[in-house]
Every structure is written in structure tokens, then in C-alpha cells.
Amino acid sequence: MKCQICNKEMRVVNNFHLDMHKISILDYKCMFPNVERYDPDVLDIIGKKSRENNVGKKRPQWIKDIMSKVRKEKIANGEIITPFMTMNKFGENNPAWGKHRSNEQIRELKEHNSKMMADAHERGLNYKYGKFYSNKNDKIFLFRSSYEEKMFDILEELECINNYEYETVRIPYLFEGIECHYIPDFLVEFIDGTKVIMEVGPRTFKLYPSNKTYAKFNAAELFCDKRNWKFSIVSEDSLDRLSNMDNSVNCWNDLKPFCHNVVGNDERDGLKSERISG
Structure with missing residues (x-):
């Protein structure tokens, strides 16, 4: 078997x-x-x-x-601890007993809770996940966003792409003195042998990257440079352009204009120098 x-x-x-x-x-x-x-x-x-x-x-x-x-005997002997016993902090047993919030604290708490509920509702409406079967890899992948699903379709359709992997690369990096790991979305191999790490996400990745995102992408650039790979970001506008392409694309250099880096070359070189010196 x-x-x-x-x-x-x-x-x-x-x-x-x-x-x-x-x-x-x-x-x-x-x-x-x-x-x-x-x-x-x-x-x-x-x-x-x-x-x-x-x-x-x-x-x-x-x-x-x-x-x-x-069961009651075991509870009395301490052999079983029930959730009700561990959570029995009502009335005077509650640490907040006798304390009162000001009107300003109550208002801020309501605003915070309302924002959390609205964000959760929006994530639920826009969140998409599922399974994708790849003919090129003869394998089922799990995607966790509509961006990733669309990227799977593009990678399957383009004949210039030999094969691809999903979330198989692990890149170490430092952020605020703490060692972290970045797992990019795709490692794509073209028919000419070029390998490209592609990160799929919203347009804010390249327009308004956070400090941690900068650290991730900077580490990815260094990681790819050592292996003679490429690193690119594919946002929603790039996905729309890529999905409308025909199979006249033959290699990464033909596809490169449709993708982009998070920052310009000069700024990225500065980040590299800062990362190396740090």
C-alpha cells in the first residue's frame, strides 16, 4: 500500500x-x-x-x-476543577467590585467595541478561503484570500511559468531586536529557470508599508539576492493586469513590468545598508 x-x-x-x-x-x-x-x-x-x-x-x-x-465527591476532594469554579468571580469576588468608570471611559469603551465589531463584520464580508487544484503541480492548495485565489488562476494559465510553490519559503529577519520569520506567498519558477518570490496583497503593501512590512520585504530582498532570485509584490491592480495578459509572455523580464517592488531602488539600497549594519 x-x-x-x-x-x-x-x-x-x-x-x-x-x-x-x-x-x-x-x-x-x-x-x-x-x-x-x-x-x-x-x-x-x-x-x-x-x-x-x-x-x-x-x-x-x-x-x-x-x-x-x-462527580460531586471528586469536585469536593479537588480531583476535578470545573470552569464554573475557576470563573466564579461575581459580586465581591470580582477585582472590579466597587469601582466605577467615568463617562469618558464609558464613551471610549463603546467606541472601541463598535469599531471592533465593524472591523470584524467587514473582514467577514471580504474574507475568502477555499481549495485550489493545480494541474501544474498535481496538488491541492489552500488559499486564504481572493487575491491568492486569483493568483493561482494566473499562475496556472501563463505558459511561461514552469511550476510554483505556496508558502514553502521561510525567511528570518529582525524587527525591533526580535527574531521573526516571514513566509511569502509564492515561489515561482519560469521556463527560463528564473525563480521569483511573489507576495500577493492589497495596494497598501507598496504605498503605505508599515515598519514591520519594510523589515519583511527588506529581508526578502537580501534572501533573494544571495540566491540570484527575484522578489516582487503583486497587488490588486497588478492582478487585474496580469489576468488580462495573453501567453505571448515568455520569461520573467516580460512579466516584470506588471509587478513592482515596495520601494524604489535607492531607498531599498539604503534599507539594505541599514539592515546589514544593524
Whole structure:
């Protein structure tokens, strides 16, 4: 018995293994409907062990009153700690007992809560996630935004792209003295051998990048320079332009004008110098 995706020999193709391929058991069954997931001997072994361990043997009747009494005794002895006991901070047990908020504090709290609810509602309306099957990679990917879904379509359609990977690169960087890691969206390989790391996101990535975003992209530039790769950002306006392209594009240099960097060359060089000296 072997996994049909990676050809690894195993006795059972279970959900723990399929998690490595980022698919579910149902996805695997849909992709390979005529392939069994179990070695023929596995079910016999499971059945034998179940009989040895008396699995399925009739248990004593469950009596509510007796079990409730046992549970109460365990709670009294401290053997069980219930959520109600840990959260019982009402009345005088509450640290805020006897304290009063000013009208200004109440107003600020209401405004803060209203903003949080509005932001959460907007994220719910605009958030999109799902699965994308790649013919080029013969693999199912999980996308977490409409930008990523559109980018998957573009990468599949362009014949100048040989293959691509999703969230497989891990780039270390420092931000405010703390070591962090940046995982860009795509690593794309063109038919001419050029490799490009592409980050897909909103237009604010290049127009109004935060300090942490600068640190991420600066680290990505250095990471790519050492490997003779390229780094580019694809925003929503670039996605629209790329989706309208035909297959006359032959290499990265043809595609490069449709993408962009977060900052200009001079400013990026300054950031590199600052990053290296730091």
C-alpha cells in the first residue's frame, strides 16, 4: 500500500499523513476513487486487537444519580476543577467590585467595541478561503484570500511559468531586536529557470508599508539576492493586469513590468545598508 500522491509505502493512508499534503480524506477519495487507503491485513489486525482488549464489551449501566454523586465527591476532594469554579468571580469576588468608570471611559469603551465589531463584520464580508487544484503541480492548495485565489488562476494559465510553490519559503529577519520569520506567498519558477518570490496583497503593501512590512520585504530582498532570485509584490491592480495578459509572455523580464517592488531602488539600497549594519 502506498500514498498515490507521494508514493510513500505505508499500511494506512490516514488523515495525519494527508495533512502533510494539505488535503482531507474526502479530497483523497475524490482524487483516487478506486484506490483503497488500507492494507488488506490492517482490518484483520485491528479486529484481532479489539477482541483481545474486549472492545465493544457490554459496560455497566450508566445511572445518572450515582454518576452525579461521584462527580460531586471528586469536585469536593479537588480531583476535578470545573470552569464554573475557576470563573466564579461575581459580586465581591470580582477585582472590579466597587469601582466605577467615568463617562469618558464609558464613551471610549463603546467606541472601541463598535469599531471592533465593524472591523470584524467587514473582514467577514471580504474574507475568502477555499481549495485550489493545480494541474501544474498535481496538488491541492489552500488559499486564504481572493487575491491568492486569483493568483493561482494566473499562475496556472501563463505558459511561461514552469511550476510554483505556496508558502514553502521561510525567511528570518529582525524587527525591533526580535527574531521573526516571514513566509511569502509564492515561489515561482519560469521556463527560463528564473525563480521569483511573489507576495500577493492589497495596494497598501507598496504605498503605505508599515515598519514591520519594510523589515519583511527588506529581508526578502537580501534572501533573494544571495540566491540570484527575484522578489516582487503583486497587488490588486497588478492582478487585474496580469489576468488580462495573453501567453505571448515568455520569461520573467516580460512579466516584470506588471509587478513592482515596495520601494524604489535607492531607498531599498539604503534599507539594505541599514539592515546589514544593524
